[in-house]
Amino acid sequence: MKRVLITGASSGIGKQLSLDYLEQGWSVVACGRNQERLRQLSDSSHYDYRSFDTNDREQTRLALADVDDLELVILNAGSCEYIDDAKQFDAELFDRVFSTNVMGTVNCLAALLPNMSEGSQLAIVSSSVTFLPLTRAEAYGASKAALDYLTRTLAVDLDHQGISLSLIRPGFVDTPLTQLNDFPMPGRIGVKEASNIIRTGLEKKKKEINFPFVFIAVMRLLSWLPHSLWHRIAVSMARSAA
């Protein structure tokens, strides 16, 4: 039986991935902070959960110390907060977002990588925000850009160990995280569709899994514009949102 560990599994994308991998016959280790939501996720004998805060390195190390025989690890836990006033720059907000998205992922890597063996797979969930500089996304976008670089360099350095890396960059997915957004979310898809795309991409060991297709195609085209032109478009988007 194949075994997958998923962080951020108490909600949204990670929860759906956990349920779908269980249905596919995998053994699942689901991680999050909310113990009650993790407990209620499944009563399958192939289901196990760990509740810990990924921001806490020691807690993360202890919670994951005895997890081995993993075919697949999906580091998906993350949070999003926006910078509302760039002039009154909120360093604490920036710190919170970076701690969870970057250092939380790093703490999981430090705990899990020594026990991962040849032939296993590691996936890190970033975001399509990294295609373009978008209004109010200073903290979230920069944290996800750090994950892009981290994943791509790990792919280089773990290749000879036989561990393959996948960078996952979703567009808008309907989850508790995006339900807080107060702006239009073009191309938003459901968690079931997101999980199907991610699992298919991981099965094919894709280096990058970007979705949904049309939204990503538009983001990609816009990212090819001269920077000065995109800058003018982004500024007018920021002005009309203000």
Ligand SMILES: NC(=O)c1ccc[n+]([C@@H]2O[C@H](COP(=O)([O-])OP(=O)(O)OC[C@H]3O[C@@H](n4cnc5c(N)ncnc54)[C@H](OP(=O)(O)O)[C@@H]3O)[C@@H](O)[C@H]2O)c1
């Ligand atoms: N939804 C989208 O449109 C979208 C788009 C692009 C990228 N993403 C990325 O996809 C990932 C999942 O997002 P989602 O939309 O499914 O969000 P979500 O429903 O809010 O789920 C976030 C998950 O992360 C966990 N988490 C957050 N902080 C944590 C911490 N310090 N320690 C341990 N677990 C923590 C939460 O666990 P607890 O609740 O138990 O604390 C929860 O299970 C995130 O990395 C997000 O940035 C989402």
